[in-house]
Amino acid sequence: MNAPQTSAQLQPQARQRPVPAALLAALSARFGARCSTALAVREQHGRDESAFTTVPPPAAVVYAESTSEVAEVLRLANEHGTPVIPYGVGSSLEGHLLAIEGGISLDVSRMNQVLAIHPEDLTVTVQPGVTRKQLNEELKHLGLFFSVDPGADASIGGMSATRASGTNTVRYGAMRENVLALEVVTPHPVKGSEVIRTGSRAKKSSAGYDLTRLFVGSEGTLGVITEITLKVYPLPEAITAAVCSFPDIGAAVRTTIEIIQLGVPIARVELLDANTVRAVNKHSKLTLREEAMLLMEFHGSPASVREQAETVQALAADQGGQAFEWAETPEERTRLWTARHAAYFAGLQTRPGCRAITTDACVPISQLATAVVESVDEANAGGIPYFLVGHVGDGNFHMGYLIDPDSADERARAEQLNHQLVHRALRLGGTCTGEHGIGLHKMGFLPEETGDGAVEVMRTIKRALDPKNIMNPGKIFAL
Amino acid sequence: MNAPQTSAQLQPQARQRPVPAALLAALSARFGARCSTALAVREQHGRDESAFTTVPPPAAVVYAESTSEVAEVLRLANEHGTPVIPYGVGSSLEGHLLAIEGGISLDVSRMNQVLAIHPEDLTVTVQPGVTRKQLNEELKHLGLFFSVDPGADASIGGMSATRASGTNTVRYGAMRENVLALEVVTPHPVKGSEVIRTGSRAKKSSAGYDLTRLFVGSEGTLGVITEITLKVYPLPEAITAAVCSFPDIGAAVRTTIEIIQLGVPIARVELLDANTVRAVNKHSKLTLREEAMLLMEFHGSPASVREQAETVQALAADQGGQAFEWAETPEERTRLWTARHAAYFAGLQTRPGCRAITTDACVPISQLATAVVESVDEANAGGIPYFLVGHVGDGNFHMGYLIDPDSADERARAEQLNHQLVHRALRLGGTCTGEHGIGLHKMGFLPEETGDGAVEVMRTIKRALDPKNIMNPGKIFAL
Structure with missing residues (x-):
């Protein structure tokens, strides 16, 4: 057992990587007003609902409006070795959004379209900035609902990233069970970024490694989720x-x-x-x-x-x-x-x-x-x-x-x-986190819960998929 | 779209790695009669229920009786860069068990103990060689059942490795939904092997990457599953x-x-x-x-x-x-x-x-x-x-x-x-495999289904976790 955490340990130690002026200039040239360096905007994106003392905010906030824009940001960030912190609506509870290693916040809240509803298959495909309430508004007239409901009106992207659940999970499952497939922009050692798809709309599949569930719960450390295909349910009689x-x-x-x-x-x-x-x-x-x-x-x-x-x-x-x-x-x-x-x-x-x-x-x-x-x-x-x-x-x-x-x-x-x-x-045979994720706050508990070997496997995956450690670094485990 | 596969492509081309005599000698010295090189035993372990023409059988079959024995085998195999093909009851349908790159078969069918039953939590923990019927026999008197039922009386280890499902899946889910946690022996670049645990008995968790579901469906290519914690259900009224x-x-x-x-x-x-x-x-x-x-x-x-x-x-x-x-x-x-x-x-x-x-x-x-x-x-x-x-x-x-x-x-x-x-x-938006896995037979379809990017992510994970490519090589994707 580790010694109790002290309050000092809970003040995240900022290990800021400098954000190159060239990167900020490139982002500004590309995204114009959608790349903000205003202090209020940066501060809003550098905190969440946790009780963490704020660390310095990200150097800039980029508002992406499409998958290809997310891919552009990752490519630029990868070139400069600069951290990218994906941001939905800011409702996380474990310090996920704090820029403890500096870098930029990538706000996907404007990617908020419901892309497809297949009532006959009980599936929907949404962009990451769609919130759970917004989705349910769009489903209501079809006699359908989306079941996962954390307390906040969280974004579906954020809920996927933290493997969220809620009050209906006892009957309908968590995000783990309800995400069928994802589109993810991944950092790529050569190309800088790559868009991948992790599954189909089939209800089950044995086609290769379960990448959907690898990214669900990866807390933004392996890539940026840009599309989510979900199960929905008929409203009960x-x-x-x-x-x-x-x-x-x-x-x-x-x-x-x-x-x-x-x-x-x-x-x-x-x-x-x-x-x-x-x-x-x-x-x-x-x-x-x-x-x-x-x-x-x-x-x-x-x-x-x-x-x-x-x-x-x-x-x-x-x-x-x-x-x-x-x-x-x-x-x-x-x-x-x-x-x-x-x-x-x-x-x-x-x-x-x-x-x-x-x-x-x-x-x-x-x-x-x-x-x-x-x-x-x-x-x-x-x-x-x-x-x-x-x-x-x-x-x-x-x-x-x-x-x-x-x-x-x-x-x-x-x-x-x-x-x-x-x-x-x-x-008692349980876990330190049922649905909020590890973030910063529970990092000390993870090796205790799963053992060092499992954490080392996670680190190995992280190093392989994100060799420059640009995706939300310093969360879940230290490298 | 790929050109149709020809029958020639379906005869797996054996790219046999020579199995060093020193490895066979070490296994024989360690496992005695539980390391067999008898042709009939090797041939039985070198095929499955698929229609593949048999390739040369594995050079030896080792019957492991404990997790630590599995770890010993992996350590030795890693030292010699020799393939290891985990074997349960041999009921796979897609060529998973064929020794297309040579190596040894690691038979875990004697690891067939039900280790724990927690009726009050509706969970059980079993060794990989326990079959689904055996488990249900042990659960019956408690008013419980295990729901996943492929046609064959498959082993729980094999069912986990192929992400199997069955007739009850429409209501109770596939192995994806019913495996709560695993113990896995992984190849390790330095130690040769390492035993990890991927989860707890909690019904849900957001503690780090979902390693349970990474190994479920990995078809023996990332490690050997040595313990499985499953959900079970009350027999309906x-x-x-x-x-x-x-x-x-x-x-x-x-x-x-x-x-x-x-x-x-x-x-x-x-x-x-x-x-x-x-x-x-x-x-x-x-x-x-x-x-x-x-x-x-x-x-x-x-x-x-x-x-x-x-x-x-x-x-x-x-x-x-x-x-x-x-x-x-x-x-x-x-x-x-x-x-x-x-x-x-x-x-x-x-x-x-x-x-x-x-x-x-x-x-x-x-x-x-x-x-x-x-x-x-x-x-x-x-x-x-x-x-x-x-x-x-x-x-x-x-x-x-x-x-x-x-x-x-x-x-x-x-x-x-x-x-x-x-x-x-x-x-039509589906998958080439709902429950049998890719194995050898469906390798040509995987990139078509998921795109090259997703397969490249799978390859990257495989290379990172199994640097000498000893775990069931040549299955799911070519490296």
């Missing part, structure tokens, strides 16, 4: 949401474990601790009971939804669950899920000026009660305000420790709690 | 199987397309053409109507199964489906599915002495009727006996062209049909 309060958080978790072990095809099962319910009530003007709560949703035929709901209600009652409340109208459901998606920001607002240090452990479902209850006990003893939400059907939960960003002491205490929480998850 | 005959194959396929587009959570939907039904009737002593047929299974609660079955029955009737017959007892179901799994061998037996050239295209579901009907029309015109089976819910189907292996003319005509079928699948 019937949908019912429900909330249920529990006497303590352990009872809510134990109910979840039983739901999963019984094989109930529940579509969503989200845990909110009492702190989160309080924050959400205030932020979203709701009147939920301020106790540990499960927020659930059932999809299927009317009969199947009824059957699932009855089973779950019985399991919840056995654990002391009370006040099972149904939300059957779309409006009620939307209100509840909007509140859930806003939980992170609601949590932040309970302590003005704070930043959140966010955990993301995921454990085998049988270990979830231990993981959650022990982490909550430690947090209560630790004296740092926090909130807890969880995609508990997957064994995944987040604590947000709300720290004063100027207090080294609070930062250190929160990191110590995070450290204990992660080590517990690893001991 | 209710199971019903049904067969339905159709006036023509197009009607059966159109019914399938509607089932999938409607989002019916069908557990299995298999197509058998009239030729296959005839072969299966004879082989398994059944009396099925000798017409195009769908063989289906529904899993869920009793109410949900009833509901699914009613929906499907109505869709089938619209397409002229007749003689919907139910099989509700476990014995009836087992008889039907055993017959389905034996279809490949039943097909072979319709022409004594023949070998099958097997296709494996997979297309977006909306294109399946075109892909199947045009391929059948061509096969009927082509004059080569054939059978057709399909995991049609996934858009995946197999034709087996039954050739006289000594007839260069029949081989060429079958390959021409295969060629046309694959090109059609690629035009």
